[in-house]
Amino acid sequence: MARIVLGVAGGIAAYKACSLLRLFTEAGHEVTVVPTESALRFVGAPTWEALSGRPVSTGVWDSVHEVPHVRIGQSADLVVVAPATADLVAKAAHGLAGDLLTNVLLTARCPVVVAPAMHTEMWDHPATQANVSTLMERGVHVIPPVSGRLTGADTGPGRLPEPADLYAVCERILAHGIPVPAHDKYPARATPVDDADVDGGGAVSAAEGGLEGRTVVVSAGGTREPLDPVRFLGNRSSGKQGYALAAVAARRGAHVVLVSANAELATPPGVSVVPVSTALELQAAVEEAAEGADVVVMAAAVADFRPAHYAGTKIKKSHDPTDPDAAPVVELVRNPDVLAGLVERRGDEASPVIVGFAAETGDDEGSVLDHARAKLARKGCDLLVVNEVGTDKTFGRDDNTIHILRQGSSHVVDAGPAPKDEVAAAVWDAVQQIL
Numbered sequence: 001m002a003r004i005v006l007g008v009a010g011g012i013a014a015y016k017a018c019s020l021l022r023l024f025t026e027a028g029h030e031v032t033v034v035p036t037e038s039a040l041r042f043v044g045a046p047t048w049e050a051l052s053g054r055p056v057s058t059g060v061w062d063s064v065h066e067v068p069h070v071r072i073g074q075s076a077d078l079v080v081v082a083p084a085t086a087d088l089v090a091k092a093a094h095g096l097a098g099d100l101l102t103n104v105l106l107t108a109r110c111p112v113v114v115a116p117a118m119h120t121e122m123w124d125h126p127a128t129q130a131n132v133s134t135l136m137e138r139g140v141h142v143i144p145p146v147s148g149r150l151t152g153a154d155t156g157p158g159r160l161p162e163p164a165d166l167y168a169v170c171e172r173i174l175a176h177g178i179p180v181p182a183h184d185k186y187p188a189r190a191t192p193v194d195d196a197d198v199d200g201g202g203a204v205s206a207a208e209g210g211l212e213g214r215t216v217v218v219s220a221g222g223t224r225e226p227l228d229p230v231r232f233l234g235n236r237s238s239g240k241q242g243y244a245l246a247a248v249a250a251r252r253g254a255h256v257v258l259v260s261a262n263a264e265l266a267t268p269p270g271v272s273v274v275p276v277s278t279a280l281e282l283q284a285a286v287e288e289a290a291e292g293a294d295v296v297v298m299a300a301a302v303a304d305f306r307p308a309h310y311a312g313t314k315i316k317k318s319h320d321p322t323d324p325d326a327a328p329v330v331e332l333v334r335n336p337d338v339l340a341g342l343v344e345r346r347g348d349e350a351s352p353v354i355v356g357f358a359a360e361t362g363d364d365e366g367s368v369l370d371h372a373r374a375k376l377a378r379k380g381c382d383l384l385v386v387n388e389v390g391t392d393k394t395f396g397r398d399d400n401t402i403h404i405l406r407q408g409s410s411h412v413v414d415a416g417p418a419p420k421d422e423v424a425a426a427v428w429d430a431v432q433q434i435l
Contacts, residue, residue, distance in 0.1 A: 002174050004031045005072055005108070007081035007101045008048075009088040010038020012151050013117040013160035017082050018043060020163040021051050027171070032072060034058070034101045036088065058100055072100070073107030078174055081105070083117035083160045086128050092140075093131035111173050115143040115166055120156035136212070143169060144250070144270035161269035169251060210432050212253035217289040217352075218246045219300035219338075221263035223279045227330065228311035237301035239263025241357075241400055244420040245297055246271045248428055257289040261300050279303050279335040286338060287345070290352060295431055297355040298339045299385075305332040343380040353434050355427065356381040360388060369403060369412070376405050383407070383430055399423075404430050 004024055008017045014035075024031045033048040037058050045056045073079065081088065081101070088101070092114070097103045105112065114135060122128060123145060136142050143166060148159035160166075220242020224232040239260060246258040247268035256271045261282050267273050274289065276282045279302045290296045308331040315328055339356045346354065358375050360368045372386035384405045400423045401416035415426035 001028045001030060002077040003075055004029050004170075005076045005079045005104055006031055006033045006052075007079065007084075007088075007104065008033060008035040008039040008043070009081065009083055009085040009101070010036050010041060011083040011085045011117050011160075012042060013083040014039050014042040016160050016163050018047065018051060020080075020082055020166055021048070023163060023167040024170075025052065030054075032076075034072065034104055036099060036101055038085075070103070070107050073104040074109065076104075076108055076110050078111055078113065078170060079104060079108045080113045080115070080166070080170055082113075082115040082166055084114045086116070086118045086122045086125075089114065089116055089128060089131045089135070093134040111141060112139075113141045113143065113166075113170055113173065115145075115160060117145050117160035118158050119150055119154065120158045123158045141169070141173065146267050146269050146271070147273065148267070157272070165269045172251075210252045211249055211428070214254045214294040214435070215257070215292065216249050216254045216295040216297065217257045217259065217286060217293045218242055218249065218297045219259040219261070219282060219286055219302075220246065221261035222301040223261045223282055223303045223335075224277050225279065225303050225306035225335070226310055227307045228313065228315045230314050233303060233305070233307065234262070235301045235303065237263075239265055239300075240398065241420050241423065242297075242299035243268060244424040245299055245427060248421055248424040252428060254295075257293075259285045259289060259300070261302075279306060279338070283336055283338045283341065286342070290342060290345075293352045294435065295353045295355065296342055297357075297427070297431075298342070298381075299355075299357045301359065302338055303335055306335050307331070308333045337379075339379050339381060353383075353431055354381040355383045355385060355431060358384055358386040360386055362388070369405075372403065372405055376407060381407065382434055383427075385427055402426070406430065406434075 006017060006021055006024070008014050021031055021033065031052045032054055033052050033056050035043070035048060035056065035058055040058065048056045091098070091102050092105050095106060097106050116123065116132065132142055143161060145158045146161050147155070147157045149155050150158050221239035222235040222237030224234040226232045243258070243263065243265050246256050250256045250268055250270035257274060258271050259274045259276055259282055261276050274285045276285050282300060282302060286296065286298070339354070342354050346352065356379050358372050360371045362368045368386060368388045372384055376384040385402050386405065387400060387402045398419060399417050400420050402423055404413040404415065404427065413426065413430060415423050
C-alpha cells in the first residue's frame with residue numbers, strides 16, 4: 001500500500017479524477033486528495049471525502065498544528081496532479097506556493113506525476129510548453145494530454161488521458177520506486193532501481209523512461225490505394241502493434257509522432273497522430289516527421305502496388321454488354337519503398353535509428369527468418385522486426401510473436417507470444433541499446 005496525494009486543479013476534467021481516485025483506493029492505496037479552490041467548483045469536497053475516506057482541505061490554515069503544507073508532501077510515496085491546468089503548471093514550474101497543493105509540490109521528495117489538461121491553444125502556447133519542459137528537467141513525470149473532444153464543440157490536443165491509463169503509469173512508478181533526480185541540497189528519498197531489476201532481463205520499464213528527450217516516429221496501420229470512389233487495394237493490418245509501439249514509447253518519455261494509416265484505434269496518451277490513407281501520403285508524412293527525429297519505426301503495412309489509373313466514377317461489373325462475364329483489367333504500378341528511402345536519405349549519419357517491420361511467410365525458397373535476413377541486408381535498416389503472418393496469425397489479434405534482427409549481428413531476439421504492448425517493450429529495449 002502506498003501513500004498517494006492526488007492533486008486536482010480547476011478544470012472540467014476534474015470529474016475524471018474521481019475515477020482515478022477510485023482505482024487507487026480499490027488497489028488498497030491510502031489517498032489524500034488536495035484540490036484547489038477552483039477544483040471544488042467542479043467537484044465538491046464531500047465527493048472527495050466520501051471517495052477517499054479522508055478529510056479534504058485546500059488551504060494552509062486548516063489543522064495548522066499538523067503543519068499540513070509540509071507534512072503531506074514529506075510523507076507521500078507519490079504525488080499525482082490530474083488534471084493540471086495551465087495555471088497550476090505555471091505555478092509549479094516557478095515554485096509558487098499560494099495554496100496547499102502548490103506547497104505539497106514544493107515539499108514532495110517522491111516521484112511526481114503531472115497530467116496537464118486544457119484547451120489546445122493553451123497547451124500549444126510557448127509559455128505552457130516552456131513550463132512543461134522546466135518540470136520535466138526537474139524530474140517530474142509529465143503525461144501529455146491526448147487529442148479529443150474538449151469543452152464545448154472544440155476538439156484537439158488537450159484532453160486528459162483516461163483514468164485507467166493514468167493509473168497504469170502511476171502503478172508502474174510505484175512498483176519500481178522510480179525516483180526524481182536529487183536536489184543538490186535535499187537528496188531524493190526513493191532508491192534508484194537497477195536496470196536488471198526492472199521488468200526482468202535488463203528491460204527498461206515504461207515508468208522508468210529511457211526515451212526522455214527523444215523524438216520518435218512510428219507508422220501504423222495499412223495503406224489503401226484507391227481504385228475508384230468505392231473500391232481500394234488494401235491489406236489486413238489493424239495497426240494494433242504500431243499503436244502499442246507508440247504508447248510504450250510515450251510512457252518511456254519520448255515525444256511520439258504516430259503516422260496512422262486507416263487504423264480505427266484510440267489515440268494513446270501523449271501521442272500526436274498524423275492520419276494518412278495511401279502509401280504516397282504515408283511516405284510524405286513519415287519523411288517530414290523524420291526530420292530531426294531520433295528513431296523511426298516503420299510498423300505500417302505499406303502497399304507494394306497501387307492502381308496505375310484511378311477511375312473517377314464507379315467501375316461497373318462489365319463494360320461489355322455482349323459479355324456479362326467480362327471484367328476490367330487493373331494495371332498496377334509500384335509504390336515507393338518508404339523504408340529503403342529513409343535509409344538512403346539518412347546516408348552515413350547515425351541518426352535516426354531506423355526500424356523496419358516484415359510480415360513474412362515461409363515458402364519453398366526459405367523460412368521466415370531466411371527471408372527476413374535477406375530483407376535486412378537489402379533494406380539497410382538498423383533493426384528488422386519480423387513476424388509470421390497468415391490466416392489467424394498476427395492480423396487483428398491482441399498478441400504477437402516477433403523476431404528482432406540487428407544489422408551486423410547474427411543474434412536474434414525472440415519476443416512472444418505475448419500482448420502487443422509487451423512485444424513493443426522488447427522492440428524499444430533493442431532500440432535503446434543502439435541509442
